Amino acid sequence: MLDGVDDDVFESLVDTVDRFARNRLIPAERTVEQANAVPEEIVAEMRAMGLFGLSTPQEFGGIGVNAAQESRLIEALCYASLSFRSLIGTNVGIGSQGFVMDGTAKQKARWLPGIASGETVASFALTEPDTGSDAGGIRTRARRDGSDYVIDGTKRYITNAVRAGVFTVFARTDPDEAGADGVSAFVVPADTPGITVATPDRKMGQRGTKTSDVIFDGVRLPETAILGGPAMLNRGFRTAMKVLDRGRIHIGAMAVGQGQRMLDIATDYALERSQFGKPIGQHQLVQGLIADSQAELHAMRALVRATAAEYDRDGAAVLGASCTKYFCTEAVGRIADRALQIHGGAGYMCDYDIERLYRDVRLLRIYEGTSQIQQIVIARRTLAGRSH
Amino acid sequence: MKVLVPVKRVIDYNVKVRVKGDGSGVDLANVKMSMNPFDEIACEAAIRMKESGAVEEVIAVSIGVKQAQETLRTALAMGCDRAILIVATDDVHTDIEPLAVAKLLKAVVDAEEPGLVICGKQAIDNDMNATGQMLSALLGWSQATFASKIDIDGDHATVKREVDGGMQSIKVKMPAVISVDLRLNEPRYASLPNIMKAKKKPLDEKTPEDYGVDVSPRLEVVKTAEPPERDAGIIVKSVDELLDKLKNEAGVI
Ligand SMILES: Cc1cc2nc3c(=O)[nH]c(=O)nc-3n(C[C@H](O)[C@H](O)[C@H](O)COP(=O)(O)OP(=O)(O)OC[C@H]3O[C@@H](n4cnc5c(N)ncnc54)[C@H](O)[C@@H]3O)c2cc1C
Ligand SMILES: Cc1cc2nc3c(=O)[nH]c(=O)nc-3n(C[C@H](O)[C@H](O)[C@H](O)COP(=O)(O)OP(=O)(O)OC[C@H]3O[C@@H](n4cnc5c(N)ncnc54)[C@H](O)[C@@H]3O)c2cc1C
16 A cells, blocks of 8 residues: 555665664764764754655655655664664654644645655654553643634653654543543644743653653644644544554664664674683573574564555554564563673673663653553454454 | 766675685675775765866766666765666676776767766775776876875866875876775765655666677686684783794794
């Protein structure tokens, strides 16, 4: 169903992103860690390279990759620190896909070209201080006032909010419906009066990435600001779930890229470091750590590829995407732990990349649906599939 | 002015090279191939000249197997305007020798009439470092090798060359063949949109027969071998012992 880019051209794209990640991004990782910011010249290079527009359709100036291609490019990009991926993450994923999937022609034409070029950063504002996993229960209100809507509420952990040009904001439009069916998605230009972006959060890892609270105080919008137009009133949560479906495959691919990186550096270390008169890679117990990581990495990659292919064929892969996110992000946590263990005391030291990568991948099990939420989705679907 | 840039498809510089079992050469089956890094620098130089307005058109040429198309697409994605592929063999293990390449390039120069040829100083696969020099001889053009800076001013070019003793500046008459060294520039990454657009740029496919050039080999590879394994080092106990070993064992002082 989703055609994507021609195969021969696509291989060149992968090759270019792979080289960029290895030759340009990896050498900059320590600078990013220390400065807690990605240097502007790298942001500019990522823009020039077209990375912000990976998943934007070609008619709006993007590359228009399908889910299978996206996952291979993201795997290549995520051989380098996840901090770089976060910059393009919202434009490629949660911040733009709502427009692509459900936006009106006007909304697409207004926002997608800027999203594709990276000129406009798109953020996705769903989570709130009191509602995370139970996203259908959000409390941010969009109150009808004449033909306008007025948004009040606070969003939390919003990635790239400090850079955003446009937010997709989820808010309750039906106060009598407490669940997901009373929620609409709004397209909110960042310069709309009444929006405050708070100081960025201090985080455990992925330094250089920016998340913030975003406070909406009497933010007035016309009804045409509803994503997909007034006809999509109270149907915003469905958009959110569709966006997250593809996003979960993307996160699986991030885990594959980081898993490969950590296995590579741990293997190199095991070849170099000697104890008891031989390289530690020759001790069977260390070989066990390497073998388990390699086997899981193969399984992760195969699962991402299969699920992405299913998504491109059917236009959805709810069960597969949840399985992919759950398995890949948990497995990459195990790989991180083993890779650090192989480093011995050195793995606990900030001078070694593994210490940072270990912290960076921890996030993958939490956002865009925690592991427990994936388990719930997987089990519910599985049970429903067998009940008569 | 038009500029011609020859580009060669070679084994990727990151690949760990393996010698074929029969010693006839390096194993290239299912190995990642890329544009010769020096040719990337040559492309970059030509594209920058175009961007500065000094050059109207940059033409990339590759001679080798059909798959060199990919290498030319990379050149086009970087910013070359069009490409010519001369399919001279269908065997990835057949290396077209510098003289044959130079003859073909001369024929292309005769047909396209560029004012300048910019090439890499050597290909990283066989390190011949000969094609540019042979081409300039065949054409009767000036040559400037190992360029680390190029300034074109009307009917002459000033080229800074990296030589053993340091830097040398030479002034050559145009038209010229300039071969480039590592420090001339840092080649750009082709952007993803430009890679997509490169597919639509013209790429002509030719054969050596079209130019009346015989590419059959004149050189014979007798044997290819892995470099010898490095012996383990030793720790010396004193300066005297070190001097003794350098003098009597290594024979270097
Ligand atoms: C760095 C970062 C970036 C983020 N970026 C964005 C963004 O751009 N936009 C956005 O909208 N959000 C974003 N988020 C929010 C993220 O999606 C949420 O943090 C996530 O959904 C979890 O919600 P929560 O933090 O409120 O945890 P909670 O929902 O409070 O969960 C706490 C714990 O309870 C468990 N739990 C909850 N419910 C159940 C249940 N029914 N059964 C079993 N266990 C359960 C969870 O698995 C978890 O272990 C980001 C978060 C982080 C950390
Ligand atoms: C924060 C910190 C504080 C410390 N404080 C002190 C201190 O006060 N005093 C002090 O003396 N030391 C101290 N240490 C050193 C610590 O005890 C060593 O780091 C630890 O013993 C591991 O040694 P190593 O780091 O050299 O790893 P290595 O011995 O190189 O081990 C690397 C990996 O190889 C594995 N391995 C090694 N040999 C084998 C084998 N035969 N079979 C299977 N696997 C094997 C290890 O399990 C590990 O996974 C400290 C370390 C840290 C990180």
